[in-house]
Amino acid sequence: MKLDAxxxxxxxxxxxxARLVGRSQGTINKLRNGKINPSLDLLNAVFRATNGAVxxxxxxxxxxxxxxxxxxxxxxxxxxxxx
Numbered sequence: 040m041k042l043d044a045x046x047x048x049x050x051x052x053x054x055x056x057a058r059l060v061g062r063s064q065g066t067i068n069k070l071r072n073g074k075i076n077p078s079l080d081l082l083n084a085v086f087r088a089t090n091g092a093v094x095x096x097x098x099x100x101x102x103x104x105x106x107x108x109x110x111x112x113x114x115x116x117x118x119x120x121x122x
Contacts, residue, residue: 042071042085045093059088
């Protein structure tokens with residue numbers, strides 16, 4: 040779930056998340072709006088603060104995000120080199 044969706048659905052605030060992760064509200068706003076490239080520490084802190092609802096993968100661009108189902112599908116496809 041994207042951070043923006045989490046905030047909207049839960050009714051929490053950027054300030055509340057900022058307190059939980061030890062960052063400023065401005066940083067959370069930038070993160071929410073894709074204006075910064077977050078560190079792994081910040082991604083993990085957001086994951087913990089949202090009880091796992093927002094994962095580090097949720098910050099990847101949509102085209103680069105690979106779901107577990109898609110990865111399984113790719114793994115099951117025969118490789119061209121095998122022929």
